[in-house]
Amino acid sequence: MKNIDKKCINAIRILTIDAVQKANSGHTGLPLGAAPMAYELWANHMNHNPENPRWINRDRFVLSGGHGSMLLYSLLHLFNYGLSIDDIKNFRSMDSKTPGHPEYGHTVGVETTTGPLGAGLATAVGMAAAEAHLAAKFNRVDYQIFDHYTYVIAGDGCFMEGISSEAASLAGTWKLGKLIILYDSNHITIEGDTSIAFREDVASKYKAMGFQILRVSDANNLEEISEAIEKAKLDKEHPSLIIVNSIIGYGCPAKQGTSSIHGDPIGLDNIKETRRALEWDDEEPFFVPPSVYAHYKKLAIKGAKKEDLWNKLMEKYAYAYPEETKLLKQFYSDADSQILLGNPDFWATPSNAEATRTSSGKIINIIKDVLPNFVGGAADVGPSTKTYMTDKGDFSAEDYSGRNFHFGIRELSMAAIGNGILLHGGLYCYVSCFLVFCDYMKPIMRLSALMHLPLTYVLTHDSICVGEDGATHEPIEQLAMLRALPNMIVFRPADAMETAAGWYYALTNRDAPVSLILSRQDLPQLNSTSKEALKGGYILIDSQATNPEIILIATGSEVALALKACEELREKNIDVRLVSMPSMEIFEKQDQVYKDKILPKAVRSRVAIEASATDSWYKYVGLDGAIIGLSDFGKSAPGSQLYEYYGFSVNNIVDISQKVIKKNQSANKKKEQV
Template identity: 65%
Template sequence: MSKIDTMSVNAIRILSADGVQKANSGHPGLPLGAAAMAYELWAKHMKHNPANPKWPNRDRFVLSGGHGSMLLYSLLHLFGYGLTKEDLEQFRQDGSLTPGHPEYGHTVGVEATTGPLGAGMAMAVGMAMAEAHLAAKFNKEGYPVVDHYTYVLGGDGCMMEGITSEAMSLAGTLGLGKLIVLYDSNKISIEGDTDIAFTEDVKKRFEAYGFQTLVVEDGNNLEEIGAAIEAAKADLTRPSMITIKTKIGYGSPKEGMASAHGEPLGADNIKALRENLGWPSDTPFEVPEEVYENYKSIAKKNAQIEEEWNKLFESYCKEYPEMKKLWDQYHDENAAKHLIDNEEFWAYDDKADATRNLSGQVINRIKDHLPNFIGGSADLAPSTKTLMKDEESFSKDNYGGRNLHFGVRELAMAGIGNGMALHGGLRPYVSTFFVFSDYVKPMARLSALMEMPLTYVLTHDSIGVGEDGPTHEPIEQLAMLRAMPNFTVYRPADATETIAAWYYAITSTKTPTALVLSRQNLPQLAGSSKEALKGAYIISDSKKEVPDAIIIASGSEVQLGLGAQEELLKEGIDVRVVSMPSMDVFEQQSEEYKESILPKNVRARVAVEALSYFGWGRYVGLDGTTIAMNSFGASAPANVLFEKFGFTVDNVVKAVKSVL
């Protein structure tokens, strides 16, 4: 290792340790141990240009072990991505660009929000799938305009998490040859030596997945690391996993100790680290100018790589103008907005149908308008109705397919969907039964946090599931998803509302959307309209200027509200019926609009929804009531269950009378 390489690696270590020490909070162990592999990758093998962090053909790097964020921040600073020394000094402080775990969209150069271990592994698989798909769609002979690798760095914790097994099993099945996993193997977790809970042969596990597996015995040997990376890049038929054996907290007195993982080293240990590394300065955050010059020269070479790609892409666009037009369509986040006035898109058959079936019809309309629309389910497409007709399946032999098959891997599916959305150029959706949103939730939360407009198609939405019983009947899941910030939930009542929900989802640019859909058939409702795009609207109004009461419902229960309205009118009670497919969207409307739908002077209110009560209090108030579930479901035909649990017109009528 040359002197300048040694100093450049140690600069990462010193800056990382200083950042954690100044914050008096953080994780110095990973950056100290993994600095050499990170430097070797970023400096000598990875295509990236700090001057244009978003150029489309850059290699992607995901730090799955997001607790080691100072490693990434140090790299971004040294390579000139815009993070200043002052930013490093503000590590983990309010409003800084260097939060405790990397946040996509907050810090330039961060490709994914990581922290929950294993999440970055799944997102990297999604990025590699996106690259493979776009390459299949756009590359022409002599014009590899989509040709880059995805690298993901994770440690023992990532390897223990189940999401990694799910995602990497699929990656191997798909033969994603441009996915390279760097395994920071230091055999330490928070509680001590990993042998207390983790003794399997990870290399053999990845071999079983179908990976090329490589081992670097000395995590500080740049030549050995570099040779392994090049071997990984050379095998385009299989993804690769490189086990790199490191020492957590390398160079400090805490080297190899669990205490190096998640606490500052301490002033004395920082001083010893500097001495052990032969660092020339005792001043925190001070890096010799020659080290900065080295990083600048590397960045300059990378800028030339992008310039070469720009010339290639310019020639490509001239030779294939139709592909340039398609490229622009793929990368236009507003491409679907024209559908608002498309009569064919909004058309529907008047027969009763399940909203999952109606959603399937909409999916097959969208795919003809959005060529970058891609998605699938966790082995449930026949049930969730998410298969695109006349489209091929994405597979090892056909990366151009638009139908994705995730297998029974809900958690990884959502993480992979995030990765595909993060990559850019695609509009992905994922799907499973609504009750299994419990498996999906951690990655859905990351969708919301990253502002990724991934669409979640969640079917079999209530006790209407019927005979499968309480294990498959969601109760609390709707409240769970509604509680999440920056996450939109739609539970449509019929065809028009289902189309509106899909329109909202595919035109969203900053918010993920869940479409919660019925298994059972629902009637097409006379009063439903595009007003569903406002989250709630009057589907059938009272004839009085001030209605006697308001019935609020979503999904399959809207019809109950309408039936109750008819029965009540016979008794001289005139009520308004409000369909509320999305609380989230309704809350975004103006106060004037919300008042026009739910006027404060009408306190007699009844909410009806065949899921948990939780969340309806803000709409029915202290004087209203809710017909909802306060228990798990049961195994019986759906019509039996709706009557058993009180979801009938008669019960809604009684509830309205009780609040008058």
């Protein structure tokens, strides 16, 4: 190993121990052990340009063990991605660019937010899949416009998590040869040696899933690491797993190789000993020699030259393939909202009753022709969720140009791969399963929301009307769970018109994921629904007075039921307003004047109707209203019987509405008497 390489590697280690010590919080073990493989990868194999972190043909890097974030922050600082030494000193501080775990959109150069272990690895599979799809779409002989790798550094914890196996199985099935995983194999987790809970033959397991297996016996041997990466790049038929035998916390004599260095500062005495062991002469915290910065600058220039070559290739490509170039620009531009807003087919409603999943399926097959970069699929339930795009082919090892993704029965990794496809850039994406199984996807849906990724979740079979499948398949608390996620847009439409509004919002909003909550059973088409659904909540049936006696609020399949209840209440001379509330989150984005117009504060008699848990609704009905919802897990019976059993009937809505009015009238009289 050259002396300058040694210094550059140890700079990563020194910055790590100093930052963690100053913060009195963080993980030193992974960065100290994995520094050589990360340095060798970034310095000599990855194509990246710090001057243009969004270069579309850059190699992607994912630190799946995000707790070792100082490894990535040190690289971003040393390669001059815009992280200053002060940012490094402010590690884990309020509003710093160096939070405890890397966050996409917060720190330049971070390709994804890696929260739970394994999530990063699974997300990287989506990035590699996107590269393969775009390459199949745009590459031509002698014009490899999309030709980049996706690299991952993952640790023992990542390989224990089931999401990694789910995603790796798909990567092998799809033969994503440009996915290369470096396994930081140090056999240590928080509780001790991995043998207490993890004795798998990872190499055999991943070989069985279709991976090329390579080994590096010494994590400090740059030549061995380099050779393994080059072999991995040569095999285009298989994703590669490079098992790198490392020592956690390498360089800290008192703690290396032990669990005690995993997630704690090592202390000032051990910092001195580590500097001595690494032959680091400078005692000043955060000091990096000018020679190290100079060398990293030279390495960064190599990346800029790579992009220059690519830009010249693009110029020739644009001349040779003008139509493809025009299409490529469209892929990397936001959708023209007017194309959908003014498309009569998109907003067309059938004359007959229709499940909103069916309406959604029709809309998907309109979108596919408007947006050529619209891709997606389901977790083996495409025929049930109606998410298959006709005549657009299937993404597979045999045809990467297909736009329908078959994820198999792997909801968790499906969501992460969807995130990865969007993070790669150039594509719109949706994923799909039954609403009840979003429980499997929750950690990744949270990451979608945290990263502000506009991934569309198509979640069908949305209520007890699933019926005969029984309590295990009837979603009760899932809507409340999704609504509790910050920055998750939940949209439960009442008919085809509102379903179109949900899809329109999903495609034109670029700042949040959208969960479309769709029915299995047929729903009537309502004459009063409209594009006003784009406001999240709007009046379907208005009252005669500005302040009605009572307001009914409903979503999805319960809107039609509430509409009938309104008719009966009016026959009883009760002035009633019906509000359809397909999306609480979008409604809350409206200005206060609009919200007060729809739900006047003076009207305290309110009834919310939704075949779901009631938690979400108290902010709209308050203490003086009522909620017709669910408080148990459902039963196995035909949906119509369950609807009646749980009180989703016109008679019950009318009865409860009258009781709410009477209760509030009595309360008002008492106030007047006082």
